[in-house]
Amino acid sequence: MDDRISVVGWVSSQVLPHEADVRRWLSRYPGMGDKDDLIQEVYCRMAALERVDHITNGRAYFFQAVRNLIYERVRRARLIPIEVVAELDALGASSDQPDPERSAGAQRELVLVKRLISKLPDRCRRVFELRKMEGVPQREIARRLGVSENVVENEVRRGLRLILQALEQQGVDLAVEPNYRAVGRAREL
Amino acid sequence: MRESSNDINEASIRWVAQMDAGPLSAAEQAQFDAWLAGDRRRQGAFLRAQAGWSFMDRSRALHPRDVATAPAPRRRIWAAAAAVLAVFITAGLLLTPRSPRPEVYATIQGEIRRTPLEDGSFAVINTSTKLEVSLARTHREVRLSQGEAWFQVAKDPKRPFRVEAGPVEVRAVGTAFAVERIGATVQVSVTEGKVEIWSKGAGAQRGLKAGERIVFVDGRIVDVGHVGNRLAWREGRIAFAGQTLAEAAAEFNRYNRRKLVIGDPELAAAPLVGWFNLADPDSFARAAATMLDATVTIVGDTIHLDRTRRAARLLVVRQVRAPRHV
Numbered sequence: 336m337d338d339r340i341s342v343v344g345w346v347s348s349q350v351l352p353h354e355a356d357v358r359r360w361l362s363r364y365p366g367m368g369d370k371d372d373l374i375q376e377v378y379c380r381m382a383a384l385e386r387v388d389h390i391t392n393g394r395a396y397f398f399q400a401v402r403n404l405i406y407e408r409v410r411r412a413r414l415i416p417i418e419v420v421a422e423l424d425a426l427g428a429s430s431d432q433p434d435p436e437r438s439a440g441a442q443r444e445l446v447l448v449k450r451l452i453s454k455l456p457d458r459c460r461r462v463f464e465l466r467k468m469e470g471v472p473q474r475e476i477a478r479r480l481g482v483s484e485n486v487v488e489n490e491v492r493r494g495l496r497l498i499l500q501a502l503e504q505q506g507v508d509l510a511v512e513p514n515y516r517a518v519g520r521a522r523e524l
Numbered sequence: 525m526r527e528s529s530n531d532i533n534e535a536s537i538r539w540v541a542q543m544d545a546g547p548l549s550a551a552e553q554a555q556f557d558a559w560l561a562g563d564r565r566r567q568g569a570f571l572r573a574q575a576g577w578s579f580m581d582r583s584r585a586l587h588p589r590d591v592a593t594a595p596a597p598r599r600r601i602w603a604a605a606a607a608v609l610a611v612f613i614t615a616g617l618l619l620t621p622r623s624p625r626p627e628v629y630a631t632i633q634g635e636i637r638r639t640p641l642e643d644g645s646f647a648v649i650n651t652s653t654k655l656e657v658s659l660a661r662t663h664r665e666v667r668l669s670q671g672e673a674w675f676q677v678a679k680d681p682k683r684p685f686r687v688e689a690g691p692v693e694v695r696a697v698g699t700a701f702a703v704e705r706i707g708a709t710v711q712v713s714v715t716e717g718k719v720e721i722w723s724k725g726a727g728a729q730r731g732l733k734a735g736e737r738i739v740f741v742d743g744r745i746v747d748v749g750h751v752g753n754r755l756a757w758r759e760g761r762i763a764f765a766g767q768t769l770a771e772a773a774a775e776f777n778r779y780n781r782r783k784l785v786i787g788d789p790e791l792a793a794a795p796l797v798g799w800f801n802l803a804d805p806d807s808f809a810r811a812a813a814t815m816l817d818a819t820v821t822i823v824g825d826t827i828h829l830d831r832t833r834r835a836a837r838l839l840v841v842r843q844v845r846a847p848r849h850v
Contacts, residue, residue, distance in 0.1 A: 342571070343571065343574045343575055343578050344578060346571060346572070346574075346575035346578075347574075347575035347576070347577075347578035347579040347581075348579070350575065351572065351575045351576060351579055352579075369529070371529035371530070372529060372565070374568075375529055375532065375565045375568045375569050375572075376564075376565065376568060377568065378567075378568030378569065378571050378572045379564055379565060379567045379568030379569075379571075380568070381568070381571060382567040382568055382570070382571040383567070444582050445582055445583075448579070448580060448582045448583045449583065451580070452580075452583060463580065463583075464583075466544075467580045467581060467583045467584065468583045468584055468640065469639075469640070470584070470637065470638035470639045470640065472546075473544060473545040473546070474545070474546070484545065487545070488541050488542065488544075488545050489541075491540075491541040491544060491545075492537050492538060492541040495537050495540060495541065495573065495576055495577055496533075496534070496537050498576055498579075498580065499533070499537070499572070499573065499576045502576065502579070
């Protein structure tokens with residue numbers, strides 16, 4: 336039996352923080368297809384991994400997985416000449432190396448998480464503080480805040496949506512403050 | 525029309541939030557399984573949403589004051605602090621070193637509590653567990669009276685983290701491991717890093733590293749093996765990889781008021797595989813019944829599993845015509 340928990344944990348600390356950089360790299364090649372589609376497909380392949388302890392560099396793995404997917408699609412479509420593919424390879428390899436100033440160590444991740452929470456809308460922030468910082472279950476949060484469990488679940492959705500969007504757009508770059516207004520006028524529930 | 529990736533992300537977020545609220549009912553689980561299987565992209569999106577949710581766990585080392593949004597005007601803060609300081613000095617409290625009072629944690633049956641500790645460590649405490657945590661300047665100590673807890677220990681070389689479970693003592697500097705104590709049996713499982721274990725009955729100290737597990741009875745080593753899926757309870761699940769139905773039922777009964785009873789000794793010895801939600805013995809019973817050809821009967825809070833009785837089958841013999849050679 337594979338250890339499901341460690342795959343999610345590995346993705347959350349070794350892969351997700353690099354998504355913004357992968358998207359930025361992909362935007363240089365608009366002919367590669369829909370970015371969201373490509374990235375979802377890569378996550379899908381990761382979901383099928385049985386173990387992740389053999390992967391030492393999540394960032395490199397992520398970039399390579401995206402490149403492999405592009406090669407496959409290019410091969411299948413036969414639309415792009417081979418020289419372009421080689422160029423892709425060369426440029427992509429340099430993006431593999433994280434900027435040491437921006438690489439997320441545990442301390443930096445903590446600062447980022449602190450910021451992500453502090454910028455959430457009021458009630459949403461309170462729910463995240465109780466749920467994630469203090470480990471209070473949703474039902475109990477509803478009781479403490481005097482709202483229904485549905486409301487709490489909605490705030491969890493809202494916050495998670497905002498956080499994923501922030502990670503997607505800004506990654507773990509501490510020089511950028513999360514700006515939730517700019518990200519996603521997604522339908523509010 | 526093809527579902528947009530935005531729709532898929534929204535649905536994934538919805539599922540993560542719902543699963544966080546509590547275990548899924550059998551119907552909801554079936555809905556989720558069907559949704560996940562409906563489009564390949566959903567698996568990736570769901571993994572990503574789970575990872576995003578898990579990413580926020582890092583905040584467990586923060587205190588609410590760390591994320592205060594509106595900074596109070598500076599002058600007011602200093603004045604208030606000065607007043608408080610004055611009171612403490614007058615009362616002599618600042619001069620007396622405080623000895624840490626142990627913090628007691630006790631969970632009820634079926635409760636799995638995730639809690640940060642004051643030193644930045646994190647604990648997940650299993651069902652029916654009682655433990656005491658003392659965090660002082662020079663040491664950090666946990667006394668486990670009964671039950672099980674998994675600790676992710678914040679690195680602090682100046683303050684080793686010690687868990688005492690009867691005659692067994694586990695010491696770590698910055699690592700993650702679980703200790704279980706039930707009666708005279710103590711089990712230690714390491715998920716990250718290394719720990720050192722002392723035991724009154726085992727002679728010299730022993731090291732244990734990530735992926736390894738050791739079992740003591742009355743302080744003597746009786747088994748050494750792998751961690752495997754033993755710690756799935758932290759996520760509210762149990763995994764079986766060949767354990768008998770009897771062992772599985774006993775595990776479920778630890779967590780639930782609703783008890784599983786296996787009527788047939790041969791059935792009880794049958795091996796099982798699978799991952800289950802530990803708070804849902806009914807779903808488990810139905811799954812086991814399907815796997816092992818058993819029947820579920822519910823009487824109040826007892827879930828009975830018995831071998832299915834069948835009427836004697838009539839064998840129908842069909843005459844098979846010999847093929848003609850053309």
